[in-house]
Amino acid sequence: MATLIVIPARYPSQRYPGKPLVPLTGATGESRTLIERSWRAALEVGGDARVVVATDDGRIADAATGFGAEVVMTSDRCRNGTERCAEALDALGGGYDIVVNLQGDAPLTPPWFVEALVADLSAHPVAEVATPVLRCDGRALNGFLEDRRAGRVGGTTAVFGIDRNALYFSKEVIPYTSRDYGAAEPTPVFHHVGVYAYRPSALAAYPRWEPGPLERLEGLEQLRFLERGIHLTCVEVEARGRPFWELNNPEDVPRIEAMLTEAGLA
Template identity: 40%
Template sequence: MDILGVIPARYASTRFPGKPLVDIAGKSMIQRVVEKCLASKVFRKVVVATDDERIYDHVEALGYNVVRTSADHLSGTERCHEALKMDEGSYDFLINVQGDEPFIAPEQIQQLASVLDRKSEIATLIKVIDKLEDLENPNVVKALKADGGLALYFSRSSIPHMRNIPTEDWMKSHQHYKHIGIYAYRVDILSKIVTLAPTPLELAESLEQLRWIENGFRIKTAITDQETIGIDTKEDLEEALKLLEAGEIK
């Protein structure tokens, strides 16, 4: 199975401008993401897709594959699709590894790739929630799945609602999952979902994957037991540097 790895990266982040180029213990954030992708050994090719000349020049200087994409994309999914169209290779799947996930484990990428087959449309990772504050945090996206692993819904709220159960007992009463934002798309499905208009549930939750579910596409989930630490703010970076120095992440 031929898989293209695409790392969408943009400079103009509202909360942390320039974060793909920020130094993390001697390596840029984007360099760390590329290295994790290459270490997974699941890709025929890994490419960074960016609309910024500074990121492009940096990745090119490191000797990695990089393409310049439109500045008009509204999501990483659209940027991945453009990178796919620009590539001359033929692939079965594309895996989108976010450019602000410098500590994603190669094993997690391998796990996602391992659940793909010819019938798979979209796949992603989820993890058991082990902290009550994560259930109550709207920035932690929750996932609800069927027994067979297909995603039923994603929400910023705790799902399902635990009726008549005290909040402190929610985790004892039900297995809750959070979403890990790495996606695999069958290439023909990717070409379809980028043409879809925003949907009511997506707009309500501000979660792009709900657009796909509302349009009938199936999202397969795989459960990882490894945590990821995304870098959305300078505070996230400071906390990650502490964990890195303590040897708790790598």
């Protein structure tokens, strides 16, 4: 299936202005910007996907073309990454069976996460959107809880039904659990990985909908699909020993750099 991978990136950010251009040092000691690391992660995805960076900012566009990325300029009216992906698809003229949103703040996204989404949508024509979820071990869950205790908004958690249909996503840690878990022990909490695979029809419809109350409260773009009754399926993926985290706050930089080194990523 013809696949387009879009990496949406914007410069302004309430929590971390200029985040896409933040330098991150990897295993070899080489410093690369967040957007370049996310682009390199996209290039690792199997298949013959086209990879583009979508932005409305000249600084990000210049940096991206500088390291060899294809750039699609979008408007400054996009309210989130999904709307930016929709604009990018329209600007490119369509022609794709699946569009992947690989958010520019997730350089640790393994290629098999994206490959699992594309395979799932290909095998289940009823699904309109797919997104990966990763079962937290005790170490990851404690990281979530530590962030919340410190008043930081960290990663997002997901709950879904037996059929894997998404029920809710939250920046709070859900579902509630009262017990302690060992560092490597599996927990009932799932970390939502900020990657999406869309049918082009669902992606094209998205910008026409106004954000609902849940999306506005949580600040989570995927809730617009749930509030509109769109079939969004959660695909459980495995880390295979690779650490995963998104860069949400300045405090995440040393955590991400340590994980890049642990994963052996240059």
